[in-house]
Each structure stands twice: as structure tokens, then as C-alpha cells.
Amino acid sequence: MLSKKVEKMINDQMNFEIYSGYIYLAMGAYMDSLDLTGFANWMKVQWQEEFFHAQKMYNYLLERGGRPFLTEVPAPPKDWKSVKAAFEHALEHEQIVTGRINDIMNVAIKENDHATRSFLNWYVDEQVEEEASVDAIIKKLKLMKESGHGMYILDKELGARTFTAPAE
Numbered sequence: 522m523l524s525k526k527v528e529k530m531i532n533d534q535m536n537f538e539i540y541s542g543y544i545y546l547a548m549g550a551y552m553d554s555l556d557l558t559g560f561a562n563w564m565k566v567q568w569q570e571e572f573f574h575a576q577k578m579y580n581y582l583l584e585r586g587g588r589p590f591l592t593e594v595p596a597p598p599k600d601w602k603s604v605k606a607a608f609e610h611a612l613e614h615e616q617i618v619t620g621r622i623n624d625i626m627n628v629a630i631k632e633n634d635h636a637t638r639s640f641l642n643w644y645v646d647e648q649v650e651e652e653a654s655v656d657a658i659i660k661k662l663k664l665m666k667e668s669g670h671g672m673y674i675l676d677k678e679l680g681a682r683t684f685t686a687p688a689e
């Protein structure tokens with residue numbers, strides 16, 4: 522059985538994961554509006570990943586005798602100054618997510634809730650990958666200074682990303 526505090530924190534995070542997905546879908550729409558369909562594809566796969574992160578929390582709440590509660594999702598931004606600015610926003614956002622996961626982990630440790638610690642380990646590892654993949658794209662964008670040719674190549678590369686739900 523989850524403590525009320527951990528149940529609430531996981532619920533808040535589940536809703537934050539949905540919000541994260543919403544931001545990435547908005548970034549995808551921004552990139553589609555620029556005809557950068559590969560960049561948009563990358564963002565839309567990210568949107569699916571975030572919904573998977575939320576769904577995993579939903580299932581965990583149920584498994585541990587809790588209940589998922591959905592809240593209102595704030596509207597994401599519509600536009601960014603540039604593609605690089607959108608990815609920089611994505612990195613800042615992922616750093617916030619990492620901090621939030623760490624906060625839940627700290628409470629689970631304090632409460633000796635080993636099951637939640639084990640559950641959250643998946644997210645700790647996932648956040649390392651999430652931050653690294655966004656950072657790698659920012660580095661490429663900086664290197665090419667968002668030049669036409671470089672953008673064309675990177676757009677093709679990011680267009681190949683697909684979503685595969687990890688085993689639960």
C-alpha cells in the first residue's frame with residue numbers, strides 16, 4: 522500500500538508527464554509549420570514516450586492500491602524563437618522532470634518504500650537518456666548553426682525515429 526504522500530506525488534508526476542507530452546506535441550506542430558517533418562516526427566515520438574511514462578505510473582498506482590487522478594493540463598507554448606530554442610526548452614523541461622523524479626525518490630527512501638524505489642529506478646535511468654538525447658541534438662544544431670544543408674540532413678535523421686513501447 523502506498524502512503525498518501527507518495528500516492529499524491531506519483532499522481533502529480535503522472536499529470537506532469539502528460540503535460541510534457543503536450544509540450545512536445547506543440548513543438549511538433551511548430552516544426553510541422555516550418556515543413557521540418559523529420560524534427561516534427563522526433564517530437565511526436567517524444568509525445569508518445571511521455572504518454573507511456575504517464576501510463577506506467579497510472580498502472581503502478583493501481584497495482585499498489587492507489588488511484589490515478591487526472592487534472593487539467595496547462596496549455597503549452599505555440600511558438601519558439603527557433604528550432605534550437607525549442608530543443609533548449611526541451612532540455613530545461615527534462616531537467617525539471619529529473620528533479621521531480623528525484624524528489625519522489627527521496628520521499629520513497631525516507632519512507633522505506635522499496636517497491637516505489639525500484640519502480641522509480643526505471644525513470645532515473647530514463648531521464649539520463651532523455652537529457653542526453655536532447656542535448657546531442659542541441660550540440661548538432663549549434664555546430665551547424667541551423668544552416669540549410671545541415672538542417673536538411675538532421676531533419677532526415679530525426680525523421681527515422683520510431684516509438685517502441687518498452688516492456689513494462
Ligand code: FEO
Pocket residue numbers: 538541570571574615618651
Ligand atoms: Fe517523461 Fe521526458 O520525461
